[in-house]
Amino acid sequence: MFLLPKGNPLAENVPISKLQLPDALEKLKNGKLTGCAIFDFPAADCALVYDEGKLVTAIVHRDGNEIKDQAALQSLVELMLLASSGTFSVYALSKDITLAVMALVGGPATIDSQEIKLIDFKALLDRIKTEQMTATLKIYTPERAGLIFYRNGATVGFFHDASTGIETSAGEVQQIAGLPGARVDLRVLADTDGFVLDLAGLIDIRALWEASSGNPFATPAPTAVAAPSEPTAPAPAAAASTLSADEIEAAIFDLANRFVGKLGRTLAEKELMNIGSVASLKDPDKLQEFLAAIEKGSKLLASSNKIKEMKEAISAQAAQL
């Protein structure tokens, strides 16, 4: 079971069809995300782990295989272009949890699929503590899975398949450990001496994306294919509410683009990510914070009159939330 923790959701279950991968990754980079982006395809899963906007680890689970880092990014581009459906979510995580997730996704398996009954579990926990490991302990059965995150030997959080966020108590994960046939994986973060490579700098996603999109043998652009199917999506009430927020978000980005240009759009995306999500704009304080942040950057791009008009138009859009 491919399980990653959900932190503060910045985007959740966004249809892949609505996503332009290079733009989305650029947005995560500019927003200095610390956390992870999860792509859920019918036949594969992908996770990208970010540390302050740096893409530090990428993994794709496909047909029982694990593909990592640069190869994972290439695989993600293919999946994005070929998959007919799928969702995309972004979760902000604390630095401590992010490091543990880096261990989970990219770290070597110190203990691999060991049955809990056959090992000295208490000694293992002591070892994590004494060796001051930054690691993730995954406890799982075929049906359930739980994660325990460690930073320098100290427990920093828990997560399991029924969690909606990082938990502070081990209760549910302990229960999973008590299930018959429960197994354990320990993934430890390799010592990098603080040097972390930005994978986004090693591979030109935009060029790869454009090259793959232009392939005459590739399936048609996902946006075009998926758009007509949107009205028939299940759970109409929930979908309508999400779509409405999405539409407002898109309208705000378009306004920033119209008044300030392409950089204005990116600025709006970044600042919106900084305050959480478009839903946060319901709060007048958050709205003011968002407008002030956009204004600060826009002063280098447009006239004060245009900025004023843009702020008014954005406020009007936000009022519809």
Added chain:
Amino acid sequence: MDLTGFFQALTSIFPFLPKVYNAVVIDYTSLLLVFFWFVAAAFSFYFSLNNSRIWTSISIGFFLLFWSQSYQLNPWHETFTVMIAVHYMIGTVAILVISHGIQEYFVFTRTLEITGSKKTIYIGTAAILAFTILVVSLNPKPSLYVLRNYRMMNNTVWFYLCIINIYTIFKIYKEMKDSPIANGILSFGVVFIFALIWKGAGLYLMMYQWDKPWLDIIEFDGISTDIALHQGKVDIAKSLFKTFNFLTSFSVAGTFAYLFKLLR
């Protein structure tokens, strides 16, 4: 414009100023050039008041340029050689600070982050200038040779930073070409192309020792010059220097006026 009477009156009010014996005549072109630098300094100062911190570096740079250019209008500027050296350094620091502002602008277009504070820029520039003054004052009184070296350093720093600025401005323009002030930024690129030719021509003349300061130095030293053999090249370089000096100051004032219109 004959300002002899004005400066003589000034010496009578401030007796510590050296007496003015020769006629002080300032040509209108020089006055106009300084006026253009003043316009640039005033507009950029206005931007730094009302706009983002990134303009602060550019504003201080243009103010220092205006300062170093206007200093040359005063009739005593050749009396105090230490001050001449200091003002060449101020002109050099000016382009460093402007370039810093342009680099920050570029970083902003890539990251959309604005960091630092105006205070840091003010204090940093003041500290660099203080250090420069200290270095000049701790050393022997600059001879004509040394002053020429200061000037050559100024031209060299300008020349290379102009190249970097043109490249950076082009990159900034590419990032923001659909933004309302993109053409204003592109105009800055034109300013630096003019400045590159202006300072490049000056540097060329100095490197081959065909510049006026060198000819003044050797006038009484009996050192020979090959200037007569290359008069064509010298004339072209001199006319480029003069023309692009004017075009740089004119275009910088025009660019700031244009940016003012775009940013209002």
